[in-house]
Amino acid sequence: MLSSLFYFLAFVSIFFAFMVVVSKNPVHSVLYLILTFFTVAGHYLLLNAQFLALVHIVVYAGAIMVLFLFVIMLLNLNAEKEPINTNLMKFAGAIAGGSLMLVLIAVFSKINTLEPAHAANTQIGLIKNLGMVLYTEYILPFEIASILFLVSMIGAVILAKKNPHTS
Amino acid sequence: MTLLIALYSTYGERKVAAFLQDRIGPNRAGPWGLLQPFADGVKMFTKEEIIPVASNKFLFVLGPSIAMVCCLMTGVVLPWGAELTLFGRTFYLQAVDLNVGVLYVFAVVSVSVYGIMIGGWASNNKWSLMGAIRGSSQIISYELSMGLSIIALVLMTGTLSFRDIVEQQHGGIMHWNFLMQPLSFLIFLICAFAECNRSPFDLPECETELVGGFHTEYSSMKLGFYLFSEYINMFISSAVIAALFFGGFNFPGMDWLLETTQSQNIVTLVGVGAYFLKIFFFIFFFMWVRWTIPRFRYDQLMNLGWKGLIPLALINLAVMAVIEMLKHQHAFGF
Numbered sequence: 001m002l003s004s005l006f007y008f009l010a011f012v013s014i015f016f017a018f019m020v021v022v023s024k025n026p027v028h029s030v031l032y033l034i035l036t037f038f039t040v041a042g043h044y045l046l047l048n049a050q051f052l053a054l055v056h057i058v059v060y061a062g063a064i065m066v067l068f069l070f071v072i073m074l075l076n077l078n079a080e081k082e083p084i085n086t087n088l089m090k091f092a093g094a095i096a097g098g099s100l101m102l103v104l105i106a107v108f109s110k111i112n113t114l115e116p117a118h119a120a121n122t123q124i125g126l127i128k129n130l131g132m133v134l135y136t137e138y139i140l141p142f143e144i145a146s147i148l149f150l151v152s153m154i155g156a157v158i159l160a161k162k163n164p165h166t167s
Numbered sequence: 168m169t170l171l172i173a174l175y176s177t178y179g180e181r182k183v184a185a186f187l188q189d190r191i192g193p194n195r196a197g198p199w200g201l202l203q204p205f206a207d208g209v210k211m212f213t214k215e216e217i218i219p220v221a222s223n224k225f226l227f228v229l230g231p232s233i234a235m236v237c238c239l240m241t242g243v244v245l246p247w248g249a250e251l252t253l254f255g256r257t258f259y260l261q262a263v264d265l266n267v268g269v270l271y272v273f274a275v276v277s278v279s280v281y282g283i284m285i286g287g288w289a290s291n292n293k294w295s296l297m298g299a300i301r302g303s304s305q306i307i308s309y310e311l312s313m314g315l316s317i318i319a320l321v322l323m324t325g326t327l328s329f330r331d332i333v334e335q336q337h338g339g340i341m342h343w344n345f346l347m348q349p350l351s352f353l354i355f356l357i358c359a360f361a362e363c364n365r366s367p368f369d370l371p372e373c374e375t376e377l378v379g380g381f382h383t384e385y386s387s388m389k390l391g392f393y394l395f396s397e398y399i400n401m402f403i404s405s406a407v408i409a410a411l412f413f414g415g416f417n418f419p420g421m422d423w424l425l426e427t428t429q430s431q432n433i434v435t436l437v438g439v440g441a442y443f444l445k446i447f448f449f450i451f452f453f454m455w456v457r458w459t460i461p462r463f464r465y466d467q468l469m470n471l472g473w474k475g476l477i478p479l480a481l482i483n484l485a486v487m488a489v490i491e492m493l494k495h496q497h498a499f500g501f
Contacts, residue, residue: 027226027288031226031285034281050267051267051270054267054270054271054273054274055270057274057277057278058270058273058274058277061274061277061278062273062274062276062277062278062280062310063277063307063310066277066280066281066284066303066307067307069281069284069288069303070284070300070303070304073284073288073296073299073300074300127267127327
């Protein structure tokens with residue numbers, strides 16, 4: 001039962017991810033990406049990680065993708081305004097994408113899989129256990145990650161702010 | 168049941184509006200106009216269905232459906248009452264008791280933005296698009312301070328499950344969270360108004376500027392879905408507010424009633440009644456505010472959200488964290 005559910009979810013998420021790339025309309029692409037995120041949240045649920053699944057939906061599907069959709073809707077791209085892709089550009093794109101895939105395959109085939117830190121505990125994904133582990137055992141990496149976020153946020157604000165001398 | 172309440176909220180809205188404006192309100196269909204919502208429903212269903220030629224048909228239909236489904240999904244985690252024993256079996260008056268219930272509500276609310284956005288974009292109309300963009304940016308901005316105010320509450324209760332939060336407020340009005348955390352409650356209330364697109368924050372459908380906002384191009388039952396989902400949202404937010412801050416199904420004199428009647432069932436039923444009374448009060452409050460306070464301007468709305476509520480919520484959160492820490496130190500005798 002569970003494994004068939006997994007295969008179904010996996011199939012659906014790969015299908016949606018494929019549709020993101022294939023669909024011509026950028027708004028459709030974004031919508032397929034949102035569906036992909038939902039299926040990924042489903043995978044988290046299968047792994048008994050409810051907290052992660054919900055946060056995934058809140059952050060990715062609920063906030064980040066709304067901003068994506070926002071920008072695309074404001075740009076209002078449609079078929080007439082679309083830049084003309086010459087065959088040369090398509091060819092270059094295919095080569096670039098293909099070599100990226102080669103690199104990724106090379107990397108992931110060589111990678112050593114780490115032993116899961118709490119393999120025995122199947123309840124680790126529940127919010128209570130997750131919080132305990134995160135704030136005791138892994139407090140340093142957690143704090144460093146949050147500082148990283150803060151730095152990037154400040155960086156984004158500075159970049160977005162108009163320079164009063166130049167404008 | 169949610170639908171029935173939303174149905175009568177439309178009636179209530181018109182009656183309250185009439186009362187506040189010194190009019191009578193609907194009084195023709197049935198006694199006191201009580202059948203008015205059904206008449207409205209029939210009217211909605213029989214109207215001509217118009218799908219604009221230049222619109223994206225599939226997404227045009229998807230928009231209202233998302234809006235409707237999302238607002239109905241929130242009701243699942245709300246605790247309507249304590250346990251009820253019927254024919255020797257104990258029922259909890261709650262569909263699912265998720266241990267991350269509060270987060271679940273957030274997830275659903277954040278997804279419901281797509282109803283407005285997709286609908287507005289698919290209409291292929293600039294007013295609709297403006298309304299959709301306003302709606303979604305408003306919901307994203309206010310979601311932040313809403314989340315921060317809830318985090319302060321979660322810090323105090325130490326749980327994300329609605330049932331636990333409600334049960335911790337057991338034992339008289341003094342234990343209700345709005346007295347413990349007045350600032351969180353205030354912020355949450357304001358954000359709830361913004362999330363429901365209710366006046367004074369109803370910029371996405373601001374008639375004077377945008378014709379009808381994101382649902383300008385909609386007609387018939389699809390428009391009905393949008394309007395209806397607003398009322399359901401109002402009902403659900405009232406229910407969430409009542410559960411988180413006003414003790415949910417707890418009511419004053421609960422222990423006394425349990426002692427005199429010796430029956431958990433009676434207490435539970437009165438509790439459900441008390442909960443709905445609180446919910447109806449907040450629905451009334453929503454309407455009251457709508458007909459009292461004029462609409463904000465868009466930049467005022469954003470200023471209030473980002474420069475007013477978020478810093479306030481952050482300060483509130485910091486203060487709560489310090490208080491909780493002191494309490495813990497006291498409890499463990501450091």
